[in-house]
Amino acid sequence: MNEMKKGVDKGTKNKARGKNSYYFLGGVIILYFILFLFDSARTLQAVKISGKTIIQVAPVFLLVIIFMGLIEYFLDKKMISRHLGESAGIKGWLFAVIAGILSHGPFMSGILCLRIYRLRV
Amino acid sequence: MKKKKSLLLSLLQAAKNFAQALPMIVGIMLLLGLFQSYVSQEHLAALFSGNPFTDTLTASLIGSISGGQVINSYIIGGELLDKGISLFAVTAFLLSWVTVGIIQLPLEISMLGKGFAIFRNLSGIILAAFMSLIVVYTLQVIA
Numbered sequence: 050m051n052e053m054k055k056g057v058d059k060g061t062k063n064k065a066r067g068k069n070s071y072y073f074l075g076g077v078i079i080l081y082f083i084l085f086l087f088d089s090a091r092t093l094q095a096v097k098i099s100g101k102t103i104i105q106v107a108p109v110f111l112l113v114i115i116f117m118g119l120i121e122y123f124l125d126k127k128m129i130s131r132h133l134g135e136s137a138g139i140k141g142w143l144f145a146v147i148a149g150i151l152s153h154g155p156f157m158s159g160i161l162c163l164r165i166y167r168l169r170v
Numbered sequence: 171m172k173k174k175k176s177l178l179l180s181l182l183q184a185a186k187n188f189a190q191a192l193p194m195i196v197g198i199m200l201l202l203g204l205f206q207s208y209v210s211q212e213h214l215a216a217l218f219s220g221n222p223f224t225d226t227l228t229a230s231l232i233g234s235i236s237g238g239q240v241i242n243s244y245i246i247g248g249e250l251l252d253k254g255i256s257l258f259a260v261t262a263f264l265l266s267w268v269t270v271g272i273i274q275l276p277l278e279i280s281m282l283g284k285g286f287a288i289f290r291n292l293s294g295i296i297l298a299a300f301m302s303l304i305v306v307y308t309l310q311v312i313a
Contacts, residue, residue: 073276074193077200084204091207099203103196105239110195114188118181 194277201273202237209236211246215253225259230299233266234291237274243267257309261302270294 085092120129133141149159214232218225229250236243247260270291271278278287 069280070191070194070197074197074200077197081200081204084208088208092204095200095203095207097203098206099200102199102203102239106199110188114184115181117187118177118184121184122177122180 191277191281194280198274198277205236205273211249214246215250215255218250218255218259220254220256222256222258225256226262226299226302229255229259229263229302230266230270230295233263233298234270234272234295236267237271240268257306258302261305262298265301266295266298269298 081092081095084095131137133144135141137144217228217232219228233243236246243264247264250260250263251257272291275287275291278291
């Protein structure tokens with residue numbers, strides 16, 4: 050029963066998160082329109098910079114999705130929890146530190162990995 | 171016995187989680203583009219007074235607001251050093267660029283929770299300033 054309630058709460062939270070995500074993007078687009086009225090050249094330059102960044106990081110995000118999908122498929126939930134969960138102690142902490150040092154890529158992909166990992170554990 | 175998910179389903183699940191965050195990620199990239207377009211290196215250099223202590227704090231704050239590829243922070247850091255900004259400030263700038271993300275804060279809050287995101291970023295700003303002192307003093311002792 051509790052698990053079911055947890056699942057419903059998670060679903061509601063995820064829906065709210067999705068909605069907020071769209072509100073945020075809408076707000077940024079409105080900001081762009083306002084700034085375009087004051088300085089069109091710089092705002093267009095910002096669009097170009099952002100487009101270039103999106104193209105640069107798209108393959109990294111694709112890799113993140115594939116990597117997280119593979120983890121989801123191959124690694125057992127209990128095993129991940131045992132090695133990286135709260136009960137793992139210093140070993141889990143050390144593993145996380147080393148993984149962080151070896152990882153490379155946009156800051157946002159790290160946040161995304163952590164989120165998916167938290168959903169999993 | 172619980173049936174194991176197929177590989178395709180696992181990949182779809184990961185893609186679904188990503189898709190949920192996608193509008194926020196695009197919004198943050200657009201904000202970073204605005205920042206890079208409207209704030210030049212000259213603007214950043216003008217914020218430093220020449221006092222190592224206040225410059226270190228200023229650099230921590232600027233690094234926190236800035237974002238993007240880490241390589242950019244090395245280029246800007248080098249330019250700031252050439253303009254005579256102290257090594258304390260440049261180190262704090264590099265550290266906060268990597269560890270703090272004010273523009274990315276909405277994404278971090280949405281993914282990992284408000285309390286965690288705010289505390290992590292605040293401690294990142296303070297520790298960047300503190301770490302820069304340790305790094306530069308250690309460098310002076312070694313050199």
